[in-house]
Amino acid sequence: MTMSQQHEESPERLARPLVRLAQSMGVATSYVGMSQDFHEIPDDVLIAVLAALNVDASTPQAIEQALERVNNEAAMRLVEPTVLHIVGSETHVPIHVGITDAPKATITLENGDAYTSDLVIEPLPDVKVHEVNGTFFSTAQLVLPDDLPIGYHTLHIESGDRTADATLISAPQRIPLLNPLKNGSLWGWMAQLYSIRSQESWGVGDFADLRTLLMNSKRYTNADFMLINPVHAGEPVSPLTPSPYLPVSRRFINFTYIHPEDIPEYYGLDDAAKQSIKDAHAKMETYNTDPKLIDRDAMWLEKEPALRTIFNAGLKPDRQKAFDAYKAQAGEDLEAYATWCLCYAKWGKPENDPNNWIKKYDKNSPEVQQLREDNADLLEFYRWLEWISVEQMHAAQQAARQAGMKIGIMSDMAVGVHPAGSEVWWNPERFANGATVGAPPDMFNQQGQNWSQPPLNPVALKESGYKAYREMVRGMFDCAGAVRIDHILGLFRLWWIPEGQPASNGTYVYYDHNTMLAILAIEANRVGGLIVGEDLGVVPSYVQQSLSEHAILGCAVEWFEQMDGVFIPPKKWRPYALASVDNHDMPPAAGYLEYEHVRVREELGLLGEDSRAFEASAKSEHRAMLQMLVDNGYLDVDVMNNEEGRWQEIVEALYRALKSSPCKLQAVSFVDAVGERRTQNQPGTDNEYPNWRIPLADYDGKNVALEDLFDSDLLQRITKIMNS
Template sequence: MSQNRESRERLERPLIRLAKAVGVATSYVGMSNDYHEIADDVLVAVLAALGIDASNDMAISTSLKNLLDERHRRLTPPTVLHIEGAESKVPVHVGVFDIPQATITLEDGSEYTGVLEPDAGDGSMAYWMDDAFVTTASIVIPRDLPIGYHTLHVTVGDRTEDATLISAPKRIELIDAMKDHRLWGWMAQIYSIRSHESWGVGDFVDLGTMLTDAKAKTGADFMLINPVHAGEPVTPLTPSPYLPISRTFLNFTYIRPEAIEEYNLLGEESRTRVAQLHDSVRPLNENADHIDRDAMWAAKMQALWLIFKVGRSPERQAQFDAYKRAHGEGLEAYATWCLAYDKWGAPTASPSSWFRTTDRNSQPVQDLRNRYPDTLDFYRWMEWIASEQLADAQNAARKAGMALGVMADMAVGVHPLGADVWWNPDRYAKGATVGAPPDMFNQQGQDWSQPPLSPISLEKTGYEAYREMVHGMFAQAGAVRIDHILGLFRLWWIPAGMGAKNGTYVTYDSAVMLGILALEAARAHGVVVGEDLGVVPEYVASSLASHGVLGCAVEWFEQMDGAFRDPRKWREMALASVDVHDMPPCAGYLQYEHVKVRAELGLLEGPVEEFQASAEREQKAMLRMLVNGGWVSGECVNDVPGHIREIVEGMYRAMTASPCKLLAAAIVDGVGEVRTQNQPGTNNEYPNWRVPLADGEGNPVPVEGLFDREGMQSLARVLNA
C-alpha cells in the first residue's frame, strides 16, 4: 500500500471490527516506517488467546455482539480511573429514563462523604439490547477524592454494581533531592559481585555493604540492581533474572544465612555444619570465570533449613505470622508452587506434568500441602527472611544518606511454567507469548517465551495483579526501573507455533497502569524510570513525560545517521548511562569484544569483516563526538588501545554534560571489565548472567575495597565534578 493505513473495505470487515474492539492491532508501522497489515490467521489466534472465538464468520458475528452486549449490560466498567484534583465522569449504562446513584467506599473501609452528582446524558448514544434501548449517563467524581484503591457502588433502579475506583495523582512528582539537582549512582549485577563471606554468589548483605560504601566513598545516591524476583526453589536455577517465577516475591537464594537473627540460636553442632557448608562453596568467590548458582544453592539451602528448624522467639514468630497474613494468597501461591516443584520435580509443558494436571484447588495439591506442612512453611519463611534482608540493605542505604538507595528493576514478564501462571491462569493469555516484531537488529523478530497478562482480566479484577507487583517493588526500594515500559501501552503477542514474525500488538490501558505507578510512587516517595529504548511512538513518549516517568538515555545508542548526538541535547527527564548489560562494558566495546563474541557464536548474518567495519565506523563517530565536545584529547583517536581509560572517562564526562536528572555509572566500567553480562540471541552458548565481576586482567573483584579502587574513585570524580 502507498499509505500507512487500512482501506475502508478492510476496516468494515467483521474480523477487523472485532479485533479493534478489544485492542488487537490489525496493522502496524515498523521500525523502518514499513507498513504491515496483520494476516487473518494471526488475528484469529490472538483473539483466541484472549478467550474470543473468531474461528468462522458466525463465530465472529456472535463474539462481536456478545462483546457489545456485555459492555452495555454492565452498569459501569469494572475498573475506572480518577485523577486526584480533577473532576471526572464515570459512564453508566442506563435505561432511557433512568438516573444513576452512587456511593464510594474508601480504601480504608470508611464511606466517602462528598456528593456524587448524576448526569443523565442526552440519549444520543442509545444501544438496542434485550428489547430496550440502553443509553449512557454518568456519575461525577469530585476533585477532592483522596488517592487510593476505592470501591464505587452504582445503583440504577433495583440493580447495584461495584467497580474498582482507582484515584491516582496526575503525575509522579520529583523527590525534593531532584527538584533543583540531579543524582547519580552505580549499576550492579549483584549476583556477580561477591565478598569473602559470600557463598559463591553476591547476596543481600553484600548489597547492603555496597550501598553504604558507595555513598561513603563515592557520594552515590542510588544503585540500580538486576531484577531480584522469585526463582525456582531447588536446582537447577534459571540464570536470567528477567525470566522470573513470580514478579511479586523475591529470590530467596540471595539470603545470607549468618545474617538471620535465628542463626544465633543454633547449637554448636549446627553452627559447625553451617560453617562446613559455607567452606564448601567459599572457593567459588575466587572464580573469575563463571558464577555457579547451583553449587551455591545446594549448600546454602541446607544451612537455611537448619536455621529454620531451630525455631523463633515468640516476638519473631509473631512477626513471621504477620508477614504471612499481609501477603495472604500470593504467598500461598508461590510457596505451594515451590513445594510442588520440590516434591514432584520441575514443571514441563507436557500434558502429563503436574503443572498441567493440577491447580490450586486440586486434591493432590491439598494433600501435598497437608503432607509437608514444615516444608511449605519453610518456603514462606525464606520469603520473609529475603524481604527482611533486602529491607535491611535499603535501610542501611538511607541511613548512610543515599537519596534513593536501591533502584529495583522490574522484568517485563514471568516464566510460562511459574507460580504466577499456575495459580492464576485466568490472568494470562493462553496460547500466546510476548516478544518483538522484526527489525534491523533481529530480522526474525524476538520471542521472549513469556505469557502476557490479559488486558481483559486486568480490567475485570481492578488490575490486582499489577497493583500487587508494583507495590511489592516499592516495598524495599527508593526507585523502580520498569523493563520495556512500552508494555504498559502495547505488547507484541505471538500465537503459539507461528513464529515471532507472525504476531501483532495488543493494547493495554496505559492511563490506568501509569496511574497505579503514580499512586504507588507517591506513597513510597519514590521515582519511576521506564526503559524506553528503541522506537518509541510519539504518543508513548508524551504520555510518559506527562506522568513524570523518567526515560532512558544510553550514550552508545544516542546516534542517528552515523553521528552521535551531543549529550547536552539529551532530554532532562531521563536516567543516563554509557552502556547497558546487553553489550560489553566500555573497555570491551572499545576493543571490539562484541564483534569477537558474535563472530565466535555465529550470530552474524553477514561477513565478520563487514560487521567489524561497521563497529569501527561507530567507534570513530563516538570519538569524533567526544573530541568535538572537548571530553577527550585528539591523541586518543590515534591510539585507542593505549588510551582506554581516558576514553572511558571521557564518555562519562560527556554524559555528565547532559541535563538528565539521573546519571548511572556501571561498576564494570570502573574496574575495567571487558566481558558482556548477557549476549542477546543466545542461551547456554554464552554464559549469560553468569559472568563474575573481574578487572581488565581477569582477576576477581570482591566487594571489600571495591569503591577504594583507583578506577572506581576516578570514575566517581568524573560524576561528582
C-alpha cells in the first residue's frame, strides 16, 4: 500500500477505470490514517474487494463491462430498492423513466393501509437522456410529503409497462431524549452478566441473576440502567465460545443464560423430574464460589439436560399458543438458527473443511431437510430455548421498569457474527464472500487487526430493504430500554480485508449510514429507548456530527480522554455521551492503578522490546491522571504523593470526577465498586489469557456473590457519590 504526504488522489488516478468502478461501488481507493498519513489502495486489493461484492474487475475488459453495467442499471432502474424519508420534511426521490412515460406512484403503509394523499412526480430540467439498447431514459423526481408517518412502507412505481417496488423507510430526524435527560443525566451500572453469580446460579450468571441485579440496583443504589455484555446467540453444545463479541447470530439470544427454575413448566414437573434438576443444580454449587474461572462448559453439561426435562413435559394450551405466536413472529430467522443448532448437535462443530457440513450443505440441501424431519423434536427444542430466552430476558426488563428504573437493560450489539454461524450459513448472500472485517494499522496495532468476521454486503442490505438489520435491532429492543452499538463507525465504513491478505492490505467499504441510523431511530422511537454508539478512537468529524444529529450518544472513557499526555477534566466533556471510568478491554480501576495491564502484557510477551517504554508510558499516564484529579479538587494532593494502600480513595476520586461530567449517561462498573483487579478481556490474546471467563472477585481475590454485592463498603461510597 503506497503512502505519501499528499492527501488526495491525482486526477490521472481518479480517471482510471478501476478506480472509478471501485468508487461507484462504495469502495475507498485511498484513506488517511490515524497519523494523518495518506494511503492509496493497491490494484490487487481493489480487485479482491470488488470480487467480494460480486463484481469482476480481474481484467481491463471486465472492468469496462462492469462500469457499463453499473451505469446502465442506474439509468434503467425505476427507483432505488430502498428509499429514505425523514418525517417532517419533503423528500425528493429520483426515478428513472422512459422519456414518453407518464409515471405514477402509490404507497402502502406498514399496517397495510393505502396512503391516501396525492403523490407528485415532477420532471427535472436539464436532465441528460440516457440511451440503453435503443431505449431512452430520463430522470424525474417523486415528492414524498412531510406528513408521511414513521414506519417501513412500500413504495410502488409504474412507468409505461414497467413497475417497481421499493422499501420506503420513514424515520424521525432524532431519537427523542427521555424527560430526565433533557435537563439532567442518569447513572447506572456496567456488568459482565456471566461473572456475577448467586447461590441459585448454575456456575454462570443468568437471566434470573440479571433480574435480581436490576431490581437491587434500583432498590439499593437508585440506578436507572445496566449495561450488560452482548447476549447474542451461541453454540448449542460444548465447547461454548467465551467471547460475547463473536456470536453465531445477532438476531437471537444466548439460551445458555436461561434459569431453568424460572420456567413456568418447571413447577408442573413430577417429583422425580424436579429432583433430577435439583441434583444437577447441586453439582454446580462449588462453581458458584470459584473466584478464579468461569466454566461455561461444565454449566451447560448439567443445564442442557435439565432444560430437556422441562421441555419434554410439554405445554398447556395457553402456553402452546404463546409459543406458536413467537415462532410465527420470528419466522425464517428462527428456522435458520434452530436448524444450524441441529446440524451442529448431530454433525459436529463447523470446520473449514470441504467435507464438513457447513461447507458441504446449505439450507436447501436434501440432507439438511432429512435431518430436520428425522429430528423434529430436537429442532423444536432449539426453537423453544429461544422462546424461553426471550421470555426471561423480557421479564428482567419488565422487573427493572416496575422497580422504577428509567431505562433498565442496555444491551450491547456486537460488530458482526461468526463466519461459520447460522446467519452466514443460512443467508450467505447477505455477506461479502472472500473478505473479513478488521482495522487498518495504527500506532497501537502496527500490523492492523483482523476480526475474522464477514462483513454485511451493503448492496444486499439495500436490495432487501435492510430487513435483516431491522429485525435484529427490533429484537434487541424487545428486551431492553437502550442499545449500545459496538464500533458504531461500522455503520459508516468498515475495513475489509481480502481473504489471504494481512490486515494491513485492506480498504474501507462505505455503507448507507443515513438509512441504518434511521432504522435505529425508528426502533428506539417505538419503545421510548436510547442508542449509544461506541465511537472511541479516531472517528471522522462527519461521523460525530451525524450521530449528534440523530441524538445518538457517543462514549467517553476517563482513562482515554486525554490530549498530548494531559487528561481532560470530565466537566469539559461533551454532553451527548455515555461516560465511564474504564471498559472491559482494560483492567478495573484498582488493577489499572497497580499496573495490571503492564504485568499481564509482559507475562504474555505482548510487549517485546518495548516493555520498558510501555511501563514508563503507563507510569507517566498514571501520574497525569492523578494530577488532573488533584488540580480539579477530586483528590487530596497527599494521596497523590503517598499512594501506598490508598487505592480506594483514588477510585472514589475517579468517580467524583466522572460525576462532574455533563454527560447524559454515567456508568459505574461493578468490578470497580468491589475492587476487582483483573481485566475481563486482554486484547491481542485468545487462550493465552482467560478472556471473558473472570468471575467477580474483590481486591483480595475473594468471590463476590450477588447476595453480598450491594453490601460492599466501596460500592456504597461510590453510590453516594453518584447520587449526590
